Amino acid sequence: EKAGYKHFMLKEIFEQPRALIDTFRHRVDPHGGEIILEEFHLNPDEVKRLKKITMVACGTSFHAALVGKFMLESLCRLPVEVDLGSEFRYRDPFVDSQTLLISISQSGETADTLAGLREAKTKGARSLAICNAVGSSIARESESVFYTHAGPEIGVASTKAFTTQLVSLYLIGLYLAKQLGYRQPDQIQQNLQALFKLPTLLQDVLDENRAIREIGQKYMKANNFLYLGRGIHYPIALEGALKLKEISYIHAEGYPAGEMKHGPIALIDEHLPVVVLATRSPVFEKMMSNIEEVIARRGRVIAVSESDNDTVREKVETTIPVPETSLELSPILLVLPLQLLAYHIADLRGTDVDQPRNLAKSVTVE
Numbered sequence: 001e002k003a004g005y006k007h008f009m010l011k012e013i014f015e016q017p018r019a020l021i022d023t024f025r026h027r028v029d030p031h032g033g034e035i036i037l038e039e040f041h042l043n044p045d046e047v048k049r050l051k052k053i054t055m056v057a058c059g060t061s062f063h064a065a066l067v068g069k070f071m072l073e074s075l076c077r078l079p080v081e082v083d084l085g086s087e088f089r090y091r092d093p094f095v096d097s098q099t100l101l102i103s104i105s106q107s108g109e110t111a112d113t114l115a116g117l118r119e120a121k122t123k124g125a126r127s128l129a130i131c132n133a134v135g136s137s138i139a140r141e142s143e144s145v146f147y148t149h150a151g152p153e154i155g156v157a158s159t160k161a162f163t164t165q166l167v168s169l170y171l172i173g174l175y176l177a178k179q180l181g182y183r184q185p186d187q188i189q190q191n192l193q194a195l196f197k198l199p200t201l202l203q204d205v206l207d208e209n210r211a212i213r214e215i216g217q218k219y220m221k222a223n224n225f226l227y228l229g230r231g232i233h234y235p236i237a238l239e240g241a242l243k244l245k246e247i248s249y250i251h252a253e254g255y256p257a258g259e260m261k262h263g264p265i266a267l268i269d270e271h272l273p274v275v276v277l278a279t280r281s282p283v284f285e286k287m288m289s290n291i292e293e294v295i296a297r298r299g300r301v302i303a304v305s306e307s308d309n310d311t312v313r314e315k316v317e318t319t320i321p322v323p324e325t326s327l328e329l330s331p332i333l334l335v336l337p338l339q340l341l342a343y344h345i346a347d348l349r350g351t352d353v354d355q356p357r358n359l360a361k362s363v364t365v366e
């Protein structure tokens, strides 16, 4: 049932183009540019009364929430707060009936996320869950449920659940933006067109699999890795580092690149691979200066960047090419090479990729 793949994780990485389509297919009208969210139970007046959105999640789902913050703030012009389940539940959070609480969970059973949802409901918040497991506790206890339809995720390291959570947040963001009057139908149409192209672009990244394994070979002996991103790519740096540490047991840190000189720059030497997310974006120039700072300290830069981005390619030791897409959708594309890199390094080091030590697929205790 691994369909010829060596591990479930690899199979699930390769399932992502299909999984994404399953997330959006029945929720968009391909011609009129409409987004149909029958599962969302707030009426337009209630949406207009919302004062803020609070997102609660753990682990990889928390990283999806961090990307969601960028998407929802820019699309809906509402303040968005993101918290870890384990922090949110114990800090007497400021939520009320004008808060939309979005909980994000693949399994729908994560104890801390569930407790956060319950806490917010007690305070009167409206609730929307983004879940993969149908009929799970978080799904059952939420007022509205948006299923990701990624299909069962067996590998302990989350992959397709993450990218489908991001597509879900994008659709929810567009839907709310339209209700709030921040997006006109023609803009929605454009945003959806970009989404429809995404599965093919993901496939282009998956076609780099062999090359990424070779890159894995080149760096597999490192003891530490640093991942850097800015803006909407910062959570992808966190996610890349989490993937690597959980399956290969190599110590890895994700950092917002602008924070480098406030501490982590001290780690850089000729032994440190530094994975940088360096596609064209409003902060591309800033990212280039960070790359130069790393190189000046002899760090070994692995850049994820567009194939025609010579500015990056000419500077760095290794490049992983990705196609171009919109800024909001770029995290979905950029995380793929990081999943593959973590997978290959772990496999080359001979760890148990699908069942990493000390980890469980679903964390139902705190």
Ligand code: F6R
Binding pocket: 058, 059, 060, 061, 062, 104, 105, 106, 107, 108, 109, 110, 113, 156, 157, 158, 159, 242, 243, 246, 361, 362, 363
């Ligand atoms: C990482 C991973 C975990 C989960 C976290 C939350 O690859 O799988 O960090 O993301 O335990 O799980 P869910 O999404 O089921 O609430």
